[in-house]
Amino acid sequence: MKNAEVESTVIPDGVVENEVAAEKETIPNDAEKVFVPVKFNKEIRNLGIEEAATLAQKGLKFDAIAEDYENLKRIATQNGNSISGFLCELEQGIKEKRKKELTEKCGGNEEIADYVIKLENGTKNDMGFNELKKEFPQIGDISDLPEEVIENSELKGTMLLDEYLRYLHNENKKAADAAVLQQNIAESSVGSQTDCKGGTDPETAEFLKGLWR
DSSP states (O other): OHHHHHHHTOOOHHHHHHHHHHHHHHSOOGGGOOEEEEEETTEEEEEEHHHHHHHHHHHHHHHHHHHHHHHHHHHHHHTTOOHHHHHHHHHHHHHHHHHHHHHHHTTTOHHHHHHHHHHHHTSSOOTTHHHHHHHOTTOOSGGGSOHHHHHHHHHHTOOHHHHHHHHHHHHHHHHHHHHHHHHHHHHHHHHHHHHHTTTTOHHHHHHHHHHTO
């Protein structure tokens, strides 16, 4: 009986061989990977399927701008330059033009102009200009801000929105003070004219009446 039980638990050889073969099929074999040969810079590179697919996508994207690239190459050659050199010159020219515009807006202050350019290029924290623009969408460019706002932000390291609100508050105070002063002047002028006319003094009124009798 015991021998019969042992024999009943023995797995047939054929079954074991089939399971081992199935496991081998699931294990990736480098020798069986598919490679795509690509010639680049006079070299043949064997690319995997994923890498080849990525490069193919890049190639399709380049096809979409190939005509623009050829035009850019032609213009650069006509100016005796390479594409990279031509782009560098173009970028430098744009920067110089922008600096000139900002310097004129900032009353000839090149330091403020350079600071604004740094903010625009993102080489420094933008000091919250985007936040300011959300609150005041009519301000399309940082150079549209009053010069003192930019200066105070740079010197004190404060946010542009804070300095602009402080600037508006001071301007409103100045306007209110000017309005009060104007009112006081107007009232003083009216008082002076009344005094010159004799005011409402009864004796003066009787005297004036006597002149017309």
